[in-house]
Amino acid sequence: MGTFLAEYYLWTKSLHVISVLAWMAGLFYLPRLFVYHAEVVKTGTDTDALFQTMERRLLRAIMNPAAISTWIFGLALVFTPGIVDWSMLWPWTKAGSVVAMTAFHMWLAARRKEFAAGTNTRPGRTYRMMNELPTLLMLVIVFSAVAKWNFWEF
Template sequence: MRMADHFEETTMGTFLADYYLWTKSLHVISVLAWMAGLFYLPRLFVYHAEVVKAGTETDALFQTMERRLLRAIMNPAMIATWIFGLLLVFTPGIVDWSMLWPWTKAACVLAMTGFHMWLAARRRDFAAGANRHKGRTYRMMNELPTLLMLVIVFSAVAKWNYWGF
């Protein structure tokens, strides 16, 4: 008996299958919240780097907005995205790991998580008054989540099995 067959017969496998649509819905909601933060925080950094002088009231305001966005929205949304995503992965019959698309999606989600961590490090730099990047860097980096999102969506929805579509 394959391990996957055994998992499908377990209570957990049955539970995940029964609640698949709920899990998928919560995953999509979490992703939307996470993506909103991944789009917005770099934009805050652009203005923070280009316009705001360190040590001013505006600097403190930007630091507060950046911290709250990261801690209250982005971090919980990323964690929820991972939790619901992993639950979907373990739902019997949903992911065929012999295909290319889940590996592509997984690599992009890891890259997105790495970008999230990079943003968190840049927020700490701003908080310490040690930002070393120009607004242009944050503008360019702001495109990364869009590119990753496109690959993730096409991978998960179209279920690519090869690069030629």
């Protein structure tokens, strides 16, 4: 298995980056949809139904498959011989941030269900603030993985 992963390392890495880009696009866009849904749209209107459709399709057709493929290709990279040195700090900061990103994804999915049920109680400001979280996590992930930067040694 290790030989196979090493042989296809660049393909795996490319597919991982493509998956991450698609996932991040959704993680940036869905909270922005929630801002407008919470601030402008009245429950039960045609516009409410339109926003629910956009949010559902974004989550199910783009974000969920992208998150799953990000994890699959990321784990393939982890198991590729010579790629990750777990004695260093950077893979742990990256892994923790990816888990946090996944938890944020699940938080967004739960909020989408609230909008669908007409039970959202959070104001647009909450979604505006939460929209910054993927950016912060992305910075930690990129600096950890690319620069092998250990944040606690800065």
